Amino acid sequence: MTLRLYDTATRSVRDFVPMHADRVGIYLCGLTVQSPPHIGHLRGGVNYDVLRRWLLRSGFQVTFIRNITDVDDKILVKAVEQDRPFWSIAYANEVLLGAAYRSLNVLPPTYEPRATGHIPEMHELIRKLIADGHAYVAEDGSGDVWFDVRSYPEYGDLSGQRPEATQTQIAVEAAERGKRDANDFALWKGVKPGEPADAAWPSPWGPGRPGWHIECSAMCWRYLGAEFDIHGGGLDLTFPHHENEQAQSRAAGLPFVRYWVHHGLLNLGEAKMSKSLGNVVDLDHVASIGVRPVELRYYLVAPHYRSRIDYSDESLRESAVAYRRIEGFVSRAVERVGAGALGELPAEFGAALDDDVNTSAAVAVLHDTVRDGQIALAGGDDAGTRAALATVRAMLDVLGLDPLDAAWTSNGQDGELRSVVDSLVALALEQRAQARSRKDWAAADSVRDQLKHAGVVVEDTPHGPRWTIGEQD
Template identity: 50%
Template sequence: MTLNLFDSRAQSVRAFAPITPGQVGIYLCGPTVQGLPHVGHLRSALVYDQLRRWLEVKGMQVTLVRNVTDIDDKVLENAKVTGEPWWGLAYRFEIDFNRAYAALGIKPPTYEPRATGAVPEMLELIERLIANGYAYQADDASANVYFAASKWAEYGSLTNQRVDDMDADADADLRGKRSPHDFALWKARKSDEPESAAWPTRFGLGRPGWHIECSAMATKYLGSNFDIHGGGLDLRFPHHENELAQSSAAGDKFANYWLHNGLVNVNGQKMSKSLGNSIFAADLLAAAEPAVVRYYLGSAHYRSVLDYHEGVLDEAATAFGRIQNFLARANRSGTAETFDGSTLEALPAAFIAAMDDDLAIPVALGVLHDTVREGNAALDAGDAAAVRKAVIGLQAMLEVLGLESDSENSAGSAHTQALGSLIHELIAERNAARAAKDFARSDAIRDQLKAAGISIEDAADGTHWSVS
């Protein structure tokens, strides 16, 4: 392997070496299905889909586990508001998440466990922590069980912090906790919570804490030591810090690499429910065709902040349209062909180098668009061999990025459809002027379109347009 990845724990780029040659295990923190999916959820899922696709192109067999947190405080609270069973609300939103993932071409995970399906494994992990002296039942004899953060000498190693410098956990007011930095492994059932949201244990009725879920599910499906743990940057602390601490204290080596994707801003501000600026998946997918949304979400480096503002989808549609327009031109010329070798063999060397450099997709997209420009130049020059080379390389890059499209000027967003309607009217008027030998009017229409950034091409099967 020549792939290099930025390991959040080491705070440096490291050469990636899988534990088992030819196989990679990835655990990805999936959604808490308390509400509708938003652009941040889509961006995170897409980042690890890009990583998975690249590993598979390089010959790796990837096992990707993406969990679903289907029970927590917010799920229970939101179910009270809607008046439905908590498990019904969770499942309803889980369907919304999977629908959005599928629309973007995000491959389904190898396994997608729900937290409620791994309670026995969570309880077994808690017992190991108690036996090792790193967990305790609350001093008030309630069913609350806590991890003793101050007892674990390496606590804070993921985020390079010391316990004494950390803010107390949000649930620090719970009775029976010995230190404000300790966090809940098991939560006692509250009187206003449904009985169906609690499990009987030797501690009493309760439900899992958030952090214990992922430690139990990751090791259940990938073993006590696996390759990569991924998630959004907002999960790094406290969630991933607590995962690492409890798993290590229980005796598991856990993840060899920690990857974190950047967050999403809206008009330069952090996206948050409190600001009321959330961009929901359904609205995003209604504004542009899925391939354009995927192009936009995947266009920035995965560790950078992705900013959403008015016009970003139009910019993505224009960029993606250039790709489609070239492929359409190549198809009409009769010089396009499908490569029957491996995807890796068809990729430009510069694209491979970019992807191996911590998934530098902005650089990889630069290679892709250079290939489009070279292909268009080859078409203009009548160089069939160069066109075929460009098409093969382009198809391979699109496959890696999950942007395969064989439709000519596909339906696209409402903006694209409206533009196409106007352009076809002008083309029809131009063709009528040419038939009437009114070449002055014909040339004027062509110049009008050119000034607007629209190129037209007269072919045997009609006149075709593209954004120049």
């Protein structure tokens, strides 16, 4: 394995050299659970799941951390508006997020820590930053603690945005908030009037709650140590979140992350998919247009992780049809030669994933192999069919898309949907068989045409009718 990754910090593709020969530590910035997830949220989970699967396939042990931010300004606002405990809002949305990840066959993280469970580690980091002159307690009695950006000359190394070039709209009110500089950011937020009483913890600086950035630094440190391999997240987190994480962690004496990896955004129209903008597509909508979770995963996997996805229902449906062709081959091949074991990966597939996890090129190799398998299947070449099936399933396994994976065929949303479809199609085929038995060819053809219009293709075989979802090549 010679994996190369585009490192945001160096703005270049670098050979990936893990800290340890046989294991890799990855931290993915999870979600702030102020609302149910949409598919823009889920892209990162799917993209880094492929990276993780590729590392596992390449022989590494992977410690994968994906955090939950369960206390935040937006959550507290909703708690007040709904007269509801902040933690009940956070937990309800965390449950929905976990179900969404499972429905897309995202492997569970090694650990999934919540921010509120790591207050002691945050306090320890903040105390060290204050002692070393990198942070200060506001003099206005608010209980706020701020990171002193000017004390850390390397600030801006990750994003390229220097303090002198990033004076924001808060500059005018900086002094009123007890800040020395407009770019200083909160490490600890003292209790403010009107906030929920249960959203505060004791601290050396008075009751309050953590700032957003210190949460991730503390959880990285707790689960992956002072230095670890890969930190992932959306491109929109590069500044200020990841810039601030890096500054406070390194200022506290931690070497911190060695490779920064950021994925592109999923846009709806001209803007990032975002609850605050009101332009989101959730899993319910995806299901309403006839797209299954496995097809949504294919849609999110097929482009390169750093590319922008411009969402439309039409593009999602087209992607679903492409996956159904793959699924159709697997189904027909299994019927002919049996499922068998996973095969070896083509060299071109591995080279594509080693090249900055280029799933776009990897999926192209997958489709080429499916085409060869279809030719073998149509020609009655059982050996060729068996070899192609084993290779195709090996590639699909790395991508988390094998239709024979229990994640898609047993429990869960997709399995339940398939069970319903099976029953309905079986009923329609029984009606078609009855029409054929009485030589009512028009009625039989009508049933077949209606199924085809619904996306179900029926093929008559010596063993009886067989159906697949999607178009046949």
